[in-house]
Amino acid sequence: MSEDAQDAAPATILVIEDNATNRYVLTSWLTWTPSSHLAAATKYTVHAVAKDSGGREAAEESAFTTLTPKNTFVGIYTPEDGSKVGVGMPFSVRFTRGITHPDDVEKAIRIKTEPAVDVEGHWFGNDRLDFRPEEYWAAGTKVTVTLDLDGVEGRPGVYGKQAKTVKFTIGRSQVSTVDVKTHKMTVKRDGKVLKTIPVTTGKPGYDTWNGKMVISERLKVTRMNGETVGYGGEYDIKDVPHAQRLTNSGTFIHGNYWGGDAFGNYNASHGCIGLRDVRGGYDGKVAAAWFFDNSMTGDVVVVKNSHDKTVDPANGYNGWNMSWSDWTK
Structure with a gap:
């Protein structure tokens, strides 16, 4: 189209209404694009008003229905x-x-x-x-x-x-930091230390991931089978108490009733973070029960000083391990 033809085109205001009375107001010369997408399987009525350079107006009305997708x-x-x-x-x-x-x-x-x-x-x-x-x-x-x-x-x-x-x-802010070297977890609530808990983490060859991990699932009791995480038949514990998931791949922070004197002393797990518990999880005073009762989905558990790498940000809700610049790319 020539420049002269563009100048001669009438200014047009187009108003589209759907059958729920939502309105989409659009302005252009000869074509119209909605400011947001149109809903599927919805009838729209078009009211178009054109005005020429002399101020004369002409109006048209039509309707259309968007497709019903298969x-x-x-x-x-x-x-x-x-x-x-x-x-x-x-x-x-x-x-x-x-x-x-x-x-x-x-x-x-x-x-x-x-x-x-x-x-x-x-x-x-x-x-x-x-x-x-x-x-x-x-x-x-x-x-x-x-x-x-x-x-x-x-x-x-x-x-x-x-x-x-x-x-x-x-909810309230709770961030717990697990230090693999000291075998301790420090629980902070709204920036203040709430409790320090002895833990055991992944033993050599089964080291716990480093990094920031988010509690995504909470289970009073669950079964943990080594075959589900690629460890063959190394373990099959049918009644793990107070289990809270940290990664999709099977890292939990959970109660442990079989760990003996490992808590606070050495690392003995297959990658999970273990807290002292009793079989059946009936004792509300043990560390695992206390932590479970004082946690919620979305709380953060940070692991540091492990020999393993930082957890993959896609492995659970663990995107906090990405810089803001990488996140927004």
């Missing part, structure tokens, strides 16, 4: 709506289909916090997206997440079908 995806997220979590818990979404249009999907997930803090997303592969601030959440922060995925094309021909609001609250 292939869809949703995001399975944590934490749950209405939950209270520790300061290390990211908002994590796992998608039911691999995403090849990550920018469109990420843009459709909006996060608001009180008090306000910058929250950024990071993709782990093509099916997981985690959001976190630069530092641990401030205690008491209220987080509202809007999942506006309905109609978003996540990959060619595959559209989101999810529109949901999720709210959660950050």
Whole structure:
């Protein structure tokens, strides 16, 4: 089109309304692009008003319905709506289909916090997206997440079908530091030392990961089998008490009733962090029971001075081991 033709084109205001009375106001010369994606399987009414240089107006009205997709995806997220979590818990979404249009999907997930803090997303592969601030959440922060995925094309021909609001609250700040050399864990609540606990960690050849790890699952009792983590038949303990998961690969901080005098003295585990306990976990005064009762999902456990490397940020909710610059790339 020539420059003269562009100048002669009438200024146009386009208003689109869906059948839920949401309004999308768009301005352009000859074409219109919505400021946000349109929902799938939704009827929209178009009101177009054109005005020429002489002030004369013309109006047109039409309607269209967006497609009903055959292939869809949703995001399975944590934490749950209405939950209270520790300061290390990211908002994590796992998608039911691999995403090849990550920018469109990420843009459709909006996060608001009180008090306000910058929250950024990071993709782990093509099916997981985690959001976190630069530092641990401030205690008491209220987080509202809007999942506006309905109609978003996540990959060619595959559209989101999810529109949901999720709210959660950050609880008190608890960060526990395990020193592999001293065989002790220092538990800090809101910056103050709450308790120091003797522990045992991974023995040589089975060293515990270094780094910042987030409690992602809490189990009063669970079975731990070496075959599930690649250790063959080295152990099969059917009643491990007070177990709290730190990695997807099988690192826990848990009660240990078989460790003898290892706690505070030497490292004897296959990579987990063990705290003194009793079989059946019935004694609420032992270290493992106390720590379990005083922990929540999202609390942070930091391991230092191990001979192993730092835990992979994708292994659990452990993105805190990435620098902010790497996280936001």
